[in-house]
Amino acid sequence: MRRGWSTVAVSDRPRAVVFTENYGEAGAIDRCGPALGLPIGYSGHTFFHDWGPPADTATGPVLLVHPAA
Secondary structure, rough: OHHHHHOOOOHHHOOEEEEEEHHHHHHHHHHHHHHHHHEEOOOOOOOOOHHHHOOOOOOOOEEEEEEOO
């Protein structure tokens, strides 16, 4: 995750979105991400989408988080 986030330009980070494959990953990003400067995580897995879509200001890049195959 840190390696992927480091590829996002600093100027784009306030508008960036982190999208995960499952709700566990999104929850982990929500819990631990702020200390690392990450935005909240989003996922369409199960009912995590009930927390809502990214803000309208999230017009930057999307960092997709998924487990390595």
